[in-house]
Amino acid sequence: MARLRIAASRQQLLEDGYTVLPEILAPELTAAVRAALEPHFGVEGWGRNEFEGTNTERVYSLLDKCPVVASLVEHEAVLALLDDHLRPSRLLAACQATRVHPGETPQDLHCDDDLPGTPRPRPPGSVSVMWTLSHYHPENGSTLLVPGSHIWAEARKPDASEVVSLDIPPGSALVWLGGVYHGAGPNLSDEFRDGINMIYFQPWLRQVENMTLVISPQRAAAFSETVQRLLGYSVVDGTFFGHVNGRDPIKLIPANHREDES
Incomplete structure (x- = not known):
């Protein structure tokens, strides 16, 4: 059954540009990650602009502060999906936690590998993962996605009617390709939502010497x-x-x- 689920997720990631691996973390691990994160929320401050989210707390350099997160970084189900799109020597480009509070506004839709000089459509330069530590749903601002946008031409931009907001249980991984338009949704609820965002990059855009x-x-x-x-x-x-x-x-x-x- 697990192999069938991964196979279906691989196909959806290829076709739609995103997929959800529901509840792949044991509840005990989800609880341990949340406990490790808690002391860091309320310490590092709020986003400094609308893109970061002025009602959003962010904890950067997460592996340094919460080593338990390493088990998510190397989760075998996620790595299996990365294998289809990134070279084996891929890099962890970002690893941060977010707590999105009530009243947060929607983030502008964007692509994680949208760099100057790389016209669309293009092979994936990155794959992103959002680990849900809370229940993500449209009311509290679940990640917005535009299915299939990873294969769009440069001139095409997303329309509001093409955007989806998913209902995702805690302990799940939302995975999307770098060319997919996405953004954090508005939190219209009276609850905050916690998550961990990771981005993996192709390995070739870096210095020969570190x-x-x-x-x-x-x-x-x-x-x-x-x-x-x-x-x-x-x-x-x-x-x-x-x-x-x-x-x-x-x-x-x-x-x-x-x-x-x-």
């Missing part, structure tokens, strides 16, 4: 800001790609650190 490990922030302080950013102490212009705890990594370099900067 410069930020070779050159520490302390050593990088001896160079100009131009060199610092070329080393990788930067985010991709116009995106969050490369952030550390939601901040530009250039601020990790001692000479560039400012407490009042966000």
Whole structure:
């Protein structure tokens, strides 16, 4: 039965660009993850703009703060789906928790691998997973998706009539391809919802030498800001790609650190 379910999910992911693996986490593991996360909510602050969500809390660098999340990162059912779309040496590009509070507005629909110079349609550059730690449903802002949008041409944009909002039980994994239009829905309920978002990238868009490990922030302080950013102490212009705890990594370099900067 498990093999049949994975086979069906693989087919749906290929055709619709998304699939749901319902309740694949044991309730005990879901509870353990929620318990590990709880001390971090209320500490790291709210989103700084409409895209992050001004009524949304985010916990970045999750593996450092909650190592139990590693069991989700390497969950065999998710890895089986990744195998169809990403190279074996794929990378974990993002791993963060979100708590979306009542009153949150809808996030703009977007694609996770929508980078300049990569026209649509295109092979997947990423696969995303939303682990539901709460019951996700339309009223509390379950993730919005546009089925089939991963194969759309560049000029086509989603219409409201094409957007779906799913009902997903806790302990489930919602998986979608990087080219699928999606976004967080509005929370119209009186409850918050918790989830963990992971993004896996193709491995080939990175440095030949891992410069930020070779050159520490302390050593990088001896160079100009131009060199610092070329080393990788930067985010991709116009995106969050490369952030550390939601901040530009250039601020990790001692000479560039400012407490009042966000």
